[in-house]
Amino acid sequence: MSNEFEKGKIFSYDKSIAYAEKAVVSKHILKKETGNISLFAFDKGEGLSEHTTPFDATVFIVDGKADIKIDGVSNVLEAGESIIMPANVPHALLAVEKFKMVLTMLKS
Numbered sequence: 001m002s003n004e005f006e007k008g009k010i011f012s013y014d015k016s017i018a019y020a021e022k023a024v025v026s027k028h029i030l031k032k033e034t035g036n037i038s039l040f041a042f043d044k045g046e047g048l049s050e051h052t053t054p055f056d057a058t059v060f061i062v063d064g065k066a067d068i069k070i071d072g073v074s075n076v077l078e079a080g081e082s083i084i085m086p087a088n089v090p091h092a093l094l095a096v097e098k099f100k101m102v103l104t105m106l107k108s
Contacts, residue, residue: 004028004029004030004031005027005028005029005030013039013062013100013102014062014063014100016039017039017040017041017100018041019041019042019043019098019100020041020043021043022043022045022046023043023046024040024041024042024043024046024047024048025040025041026038026039026040026041027039029102033107034106034107035055035104035105035106035107036103036104036105037102037103037104037105038102038103038105039062039100039101039102039103040100040101040102040103041098041099041100042064042066042093042095042098042099042100042101043095043098044095044096044097044098045094045095046094046095047092047093047094047095048092048093049092050069050090050091050092051090051091051092052087052088052089052090052091053085053087053088053105054087054088054107055087055105055106055107055108056084056085056086056087056105056106056108057084057085057103057104057105057106058082058083058084058085058103058104059077059082059083059084059085059093059101059102059103060081060082060101060102060104061077061078061079061080061081061082061099061100061101062079062099062100062101062102063079063098063099063100064078064079064095064096064097064098064099064100065077065078065079065095065096065097065099066093066094066095066096066099066101067093067094067096068083068085068091068092068093068094069091069092069093069094070083070085070086070089070090070091071089071090071091072090076096079099
């Protein structure tokens with residue numbers, strides 16, 4: 001059984017994932033050996049602690065507001081905005097208010 005979204009079916013990022021109290025929820029849109037596209041919902045105050053990944057990744061904010069720190073620099077993003085998190089550079093995410101995001105990571 002696949003945990004990807006069903007191909008050939010219309011979906012909405014915003015309606016495809018729900019917020020959960022005091023939690024981070026995630027779903028795979030596509031998961032391949034060459035990269036992943038994932039959908040996340042963060043409750044206010046939730047986040048991901050500082051870490052690095054070996055690949056570049058883009059974040060697109062679907063709803064709400066997030067503080068994305070890249071190499072210690074704070075970037076506050078709102079719905080409709082995006083940022084690239086470079087490979088091997090420390091980054092962290094924090095929900096300034098609850099937010100939903102699409103994370104696209106391409107492996108090279």
